[in-house]
Amino acid sequence: MKLLRPVKINLADVDVPRIVQPELLYHFPIPPALHRLNPRLLLGKRWWNKTRKAAYRSNRGFCQACGVSGRLDAHERYELDFKKLIATYQDAVPLCRNCHMYIHWLSCPLHRKVGILKKGNAILLNAGLPVAKTKMDSLQTVYVHEQVFVQYTTEFRRNFWSPDWKLDLTVLKLNKSKFRKHPERERLIL
Numbered sequence: 407m408k409l410l411r412p413v414k415i416n417l418a419d420v421d422v423p424r425i426v427q428p429e430l431l432y433h434f435p436i437p438p439a440l441h442r443l444n445p446r447l448l449l450g451k452r453w454w455n456k457t458r459k460a461a462y463r464s465n466r467g468f469c470q471a472c473g474v475s476g477r478l479d480a481h482e483r484y485e486l487d488f489k490k491l492i493a494t495y496q497d498a499v500p501l502c503r504n505c506h507m508y509i510h511w512l513s514c515p516l517h518r519k520v521g522i523l524k525k526g527n528a529i530l531l532n533a534g535l536p537v538a539k540t541k542m543d544s545l546q547t548v549y550v551h552e553q554v555f556v557q558y559t560t561e562f563r564r565n566f567w568s569p570d571w572k573l574d575l576t577v578l579k580l581n582k583s584k585f586r587k588h589p590e591r592e593r594l595i596l
């Protein structure tokens with residue numbers, strides 16, 4: 407039997423299917439109380455650069471919500487417990503600018519709001535997922551359908567703006583002693 411010469415395969419060329427999850431668009435932005443207390447600020451630029459690049463690679467350079475390629479942002483994904491007021495960091499997911507702004511709709515510039523809503527809603531509709539006239543309506547309506555999100559409808563308005571949110575970063579396995587003297591240590595779960 408004649409042995410074939412080994413062929414070098416560049417993994418980037420292999421057609422691994424990309425993940426497309428339009429439901430990512432239902433994500434909540436982080437509660438305002440944690441705007442100045444997120445992993446990006448806590449852990450610095452070097453950590454963030456590593457994390458965001460890994461996120462882009464994780465879906466081969468495609469947006470994980472709509473599947474387009476091109477310029478990507480990394481969105482920090484949290485699980486929000488509206489009863490205990492704890493935001494648990496999960497990971498960073500690659501999103502195109504439009505999808506990312508749809509999630510951070512509240513803070514996107516007024517002149518872009520309509521366009522951002524239109525594009526995000528079109529992606530959801532295309533995937534057979536429910537949308538409503540405004541992002542707020544949409545969040546409230548949609549979350550009723552998903553049992554795990556039911557809590558948002560009743561407690562969202564009251565608790566989203568609370569100053570008492572805590573940040574759970576246990577998934578990152580950080581060195582606790584490094585944060586012993588952090589001014590907001592009591593709001594960090596490490």
Ligand SMILES: [Zn+2]
Nearest residue numbers: 469472502505
């Ligand atoms: Zn997208």
Ligand SMILES: [Zn+2]
Nearest residue numbers: 480481482506
């Ligand atoms: Zn984001």
